Amino acid sequence: MKPIQVGLLGFGTVGSGVAKVLARNAEEIGRRAGRAIEVKRVAVRNIDKARAAAPLAVTEGLAFGNDMQAVVDDPDINIVCELIGGTTLAKDLVLRAIANGKHVVTANKALLAIHGNEIFAAAQQAGVMVMFEAAVAGGIPIIKALREGLTANRIEWLAGIINGTSNFILTEMRDKGAAFADVLAEAQKLGYAEADPTFDIEGHDAAHKLTILAAIAFGIPMQFDKAYLEGISKLTREDIAYAEELGYRIKLLGIAKRRANGIELRVHPTLIPAKRIIANVDGVMNAVVVQGDAVGQTLYSGRGAGSEPTASAVVADLVDVTRLLTADPEHRVPHLAFQPDRLADLPILPIAEVETCYYLRLQAHDQPGVMADVTRILADAGISIDAMMQKEPAEGEKIVDIVILTHVAIERSVDAAIARIEALETIAGRITKLRLENLDR
Numbered sequence: 272m273k274p275i276q277v278g279l280l281g282f283g284t285v286g287s288g289v290a291k292v293l294a295r296n297a298e299e300i301g302r303r304a305g306r307a308i309e310v311k312r313v314a315v316r317n318i319d320k321a322r323a324a325a326p327l328a329v330t331e332g333l334a335f336g337n338d339m340q341a342v343v344d345d346p347d348i349n350i351v352c353e354l355i356g357g358t359t360l361a362k363d364l365v366l367r368a369i370a371n372g373k374h375v376v377t378a379n380k381a382l383l384a385i386h387g388n389e390i391f392a393a394a395q396q397a398g399v400m401v402m403f404e405a406a407v408a409g410g411i412p413i414i415k416a417l418r419e420g421l422t423a424n425r426i427e428w429l430a431g432i433i434n435g436t437s438n439f440i441l442t443e444m445r446d447k448g449a450a451f452a453d454v455l456a457e458a459q460k461l462g463y464a465e466a467d468p469t470f471d472i473e474g475h476d477a478a479h480k481l482t483i484l485a486a487i488a489f490g491i492p493m494q495f496d497k498a499y500l501e502g503i504s505k506l507t508r509e510d511i512a513y514a515e516e517l518g519y520r521i522k523l524l525g526i527a528k529r530r531a532n533g534i535e536l537r538v539h540p541t542l543i544p545a546k547r548i549i550a551n552v553d554g555v556m557n558a559v560v561v562q563g564d565a566v567g568q569t570l571y572s573g574r575g576a577g578s579e580p581t582a583s584a585v586v587a588d589l590v591d592v593t594r595l596l597t598a599d600p601e602h603r604v605p606h607l608a609f610q611p612d613r614l615a616d617l618p619i620l621p622i623a624e625v626e627t628c629y630y631l632r633l634q635a636h637d638q639p640g641v642m643a644d645v646t647r648i649l650a651d652a653g654i655s656i657d658a659m660m661q662k663e664p665a666e667g668e669k670i671v672d673i674v675i676l677t678h679v680a681i682e683r684s685v686d687a688a689i690a691r692i693e694a695l696e697t698i699a700g701r702i703t704k705l706r707l708e709n710l711d712r
């Protein structure tokens with residue numbers, strides 16, 4: 272049978288990894304897919320740079336060029352593989368490929384989180400597949416698991432470490448005392464970071480991925496603009512150390528939770544009990560915990576970024592598309608796991624409505640009555656305390672750090688209580704608020 276012809280857009284970290292994996296495992300992949308999968312053309316910005324990104328044995332047979340549209344318009348190409356990133360050119364090329372009746376495989380989470388509704392509608396109408404396993408948690412087959420393996424379940428919530436760069440930074444800072452900027456530079460060198468690394472450290476990338484996961488888990492449209500996001504750049508060494516002392520690890524988590532009145536969709540640094548497996552997922556590794564009503568909790572872990580781990584997911588999609596090429600579009604798994612005309616209109620809840628536990632760090636003047644005032648304000652707001660820790664003041668200092676862990680509370684009540692506590696004369700400066708998830712409900 273004639274090989275499937277792939278047009279690669281982009282030959283950077285991921286694109287070159289795809290070419291390497293396809294070349295190295297051609298025999299196995301062909302046996303699985305039923306026919307060979309070949310890269311027919313590659314379009315890049317800089318051909319010399321692209322050629323240098325993989326060994327000669329991989330690149331010598333590849334037709335490199337600069338013209339992205341020519342690849343998308345090439346009548347011999349069956350699958351366009353978009354690996355350039357960004358949301359403008361990538362969007363135009365993907366929509367053009369779809370209009371040309373070509374299937375698309377992409378690793379671009381920003382593109383799908385922001386323009387996914389339009390792209391999937393276009394694909395549906397054209398009867399083509401848009402596959403995106405690499406867009407969430409790199410090599411972990413989490414899209415496959417949610418769309419297919421867990422399809423019997425009503426998903427209650429999911430929570431994941433879904434940005435490799437920030438997990439790498441947090442781990443290196445904790446284990447080696449490394450400086451934030453140095454570890455970020457290392458993550459960039461290793462090909463983990465986005466073209467603009469603020470996407471990684473400020474939570475945008477995780478929120479893009481969470482938006483996609485929530486759409487598939489709950490059967491809702493992509494709603495990236497409603498996701499709450501907070502990154503790791505403001506985390507302090509004190510908070511990381513205090514969390515450890517209390518038996519918790521701080522991870523940048525993406526959390527999507529079904530509530531009676533809507534969906535929580537939030538990315539932020541989160542304390543997790545250190546004994547949980549996910550709390551021990553370190554470095555570039557990602558992990559996603561999914562709570563389904565029938566199966567209970569399942570956990571998926573693996574490399575969330577990097578050349579070949581991400582290529583593993585891209586190539587898996589190429590194989591899936593190849594296998595399903597001749598299937599009636601009605602018999603394929605729906606893009607968002609639910610039939611497109613059955614997506615639910617559930618609202619995304621504002622962060623003030625979120626219910627979780629909290630870590631509060633206060634700086635207080637070391638004098639009698641402070642704790643009584645603080646606990647009274649929390650009690651008045653209906654917030655119950657789970658644990659409290661008071662640090663000894665440093666030599667000659669009159670200010671002490673007090674850390675409070677709360678039971679589950681509504682964020683707006685916590686914020687109101689914080690405002691009242693900060694107004695106390697005995698409290699110095701602002702209170703640090705972090706969210707805490709036990710991941711057991």
Ligand SMILES: NC(=O)C1=CN([C@@H]2O[C@H](COP(=O)(O)OP(=O)(O)OC[C@H]3O[C@@H](n4cnc5c(N)ncnc54)[C@H](O)[C@@H]3O)[C@@H](O)[C@H]2O)C=CC1
Pocket residue numbers: 280281282283284285286314315316317321339353354355356357360378379380381405406409462463464465466575576577578581
């Ligand atoms: N690096 C990683 O670990 C992962 C990356 N991704 C996603 O994969 C996509 C690609 O990422 P990387 O390979 O890391 O990026 P990269 O920067 O290493 O490679 C991008 C490639 O696209 C080409 N390109 C970019 N803009 C272009 C333009 N305007 N015109 C022509 N060529 C252009 C570049 O020449 C280069 O070959 C992005 O959407 C990224 O978010 C997804 C999962 C993991």
Ligand SMILES: N[C@@H](CC=O)C(=O)O
Pocket residue numbers: 406408409433434435436437463464465471476575576577
């Ligand atoms: N920049 C991303 C790459 C994979 O999606 C990350 O660090 O996770």
Ligand code: NA
Pocket residue numbers: 404405406407408409410411412413414584
């Ligand atoms: Na994946």
